[in-house]
Amino acid sequence: MNSPLHSIGDLAQRLLRKPAAALDPEEIRVLTGIESGTVSSRDAADVADEHADFGDRLADRVAAVGGSWSFIIAFTAVLLGWMLLNSDVLKHFGLAFDPYPYIFLNLMLSTLAAIQAPVIMMSQNRQASKDRVAASLDYETNLRAELDILRLHQKLDGMVIDRLVSLEAKIDALAAQLPEA
Structure with a gap:
């Protein structure tokens, strides 16, 4: 033999x-x-998931949430609420902590964008890796x-x-x- x-x-x-x-x-x-x-x-998804660590799974989850209509709607509601709260409600009582032009809100949005962008890039890199595994x-x-x-x-x-x-x-x-x- x-x-x-x-x-x-x-x-x-x-x-x-x-x-x-x-x-x-x-x-x-x-x-x-x-x-x-x-x-x-x-199965390409199973093979890719075998090699995923905690950071990879977290990046996928953040990208899935951050790229959903639910996130966009909730985020829009929070922004409108923040502006309404600081423009009318709290300003009426003299307690507005971030009045127009919303400098603290801009800082928070910049921070969110600075953190979210690389996480989404990590998820896209992982998706590209999954695509290579699937092609193989x-x-x-x-x-x-x-x-x-x-x-x-x-x-x-x-x-x-x-x-x-x-x-x-x-x-x-x-x-x-x-x-x-």
Whole structure:
């Protein structure tokens, strides 16, 4: 029986027409799956989540909340409430802590933007990483399907050739039994 490394090398040469040393990690996983007869499809989200740490998950959550209509509506309500409170209600009692032009509010908004922008960028980088993982897994799946189809064609071609050889032998045997005219 061949060692697994030797089998992978044989498969690489036969199916991909390249030596085992020249294989990409995706190709090695596909050929290993073919050699072992296992399913090699994986969910890109699951693979990406396996490698996510707390900061990655937090960035995704902040970006999901910060990029939602719920956040925009709530944020607009808070801003309008702040302005109404400091322009009319508290000003009426002489207790407005941030009257027009709302300098403290501007400071808070700048701080929020300064913190939220890099967090959203981290989430976008993570999404780009997820997309790369998905593309790699798609390539593996497509390569596996293509190689399986190629192997099926080779098996069918072999069966057809064997059948033709068998028929040819039968025809020769029948021809030998016919009397010469």
